[in-house]
Amino acid sequence: MSQPAIEAKNLYKRYGEVVAVEDVSLSVAPGEVLGLLGANGAGKTTTIELIAGLRKPDRGTVRVLGHDPQRERAAVRRLLGVQLQEATLHGALTVAELLGLYRSFYPDPRPAAELLDLVDLREQAKTRFERLSGGQQQRLSIALALVGRPRVVILDELTTGLDPRARRRIWAGVEALADETVLLVSHAMDEVERLCDRVVLLDAGRIVAQGAPAGLVAQTGTGSLEEAFVALTGRELTPEEAA
């Protein structure tokens, strides 16, 4: 059996009195696209921050291709590409300059032209980041997550706030990642159904269900993943979450 690309065991993290993640265990096989699904505050972002090594778990272990993100930071950073929800880039730098900067961080980066084509930003190469639209910024963020030829990619709230056309473009970009393992964080059901081989459903910091999207629908006897989500968590997504 091959080594999991991501393996998290019994993760626990609290902020003051609030338990963000409790006893979360998940495993992502090489080449798999796993969706981490949940409402706002379910613990999705904390889980990926623990996996990416941005936060240290109070309890539990994380391995990315066998490496501990806390103790083997350099090794994990070379293998992992991350697009973060709450992060921005140097506003005064152009798209081409940012690609050049992030390419300089990796030993064998993807060519800038290939990345620009992948996220359809060739025409914006000389535009400053602060002058890009939200969708263009998001696409650049995805390009930067892929710049180092990562074997594992974490994409946090991939298309939140984007228009339908931009979402479809980004989805096509993710579908083009044939060899990479992807951990996709989302609360957009259509996105998860389209892109993910398997889904882990988080609610109030705990895993409440996992399986293939169609399997969860069948398991709950509902007609869609959104209805399955409601059946499994007992909550409706807010209009903002469902957008």
Added chain:
Amino acid sequence: MNAMLTLIRCEAKMVVRDTAGLVVPIALPMLILVMNASAAGDQRVAGGRSALEVYVLPLVFAIVLSTIGIVNMPSFLAYYRHGGILRRLAVTPVSPVTVLVAQLVVSLAQALVGIALAYTVAVTAFGARPPAGTGTALAVVGLAVAAIYSLGMVVASVAPTPNSAVAIGLVSFFALGAVGGLFGGVDSLPDPLAAAASWLPFGATVEALSNAWAGTPVATDNLVGLAVTAIAGSAVAALLFRWT
């Protein structure tokens, strides 16, 4: 090394594109220099040296170093942290130290440009002469950079937002400046404050540079004050610095 050089190049481009950010650290000291240079250039104060050389230029150098080191650099770093730029960089292989070093190098380059401009104007337009102890003056500038920038790193470490970094930086700058002779001679301050001036970074820089220009020995108080600030500031900043 490639990452470091690229990061330095990018930081420099951003500084050049934000020219408004250079007004306070470079244009303001230049204004103070020009406004005082004519009268001070003719006034002989010590060993045939002019007040421009012994008082105004050291003060202008200290203002340039302090505004860039204590106000500009911390606000950049606080903006990086608050906006999530440091968080984004933290998930790349680039070392956190690389980010800090690049920021320090570019800030230092700005300070050196400011000092070089002020010195060139003072020499060419107002007849100022080089320091009697050129080596001593360079060593003092080096020590002042270490002290003032380490203090700036402390500001960057504790400021939660860019605005608060500017506020803390400006208050620190004016407080250190007031004690160090920014608004008038140190002699006119109450005795305890005047004594503290020799030890605190702004006043120590001005006094030490003043002595270097006049060719008189630099006081131990100044050197010890700057060295202790550099070491203590670096230690505190290293302890408190947060990436997110």
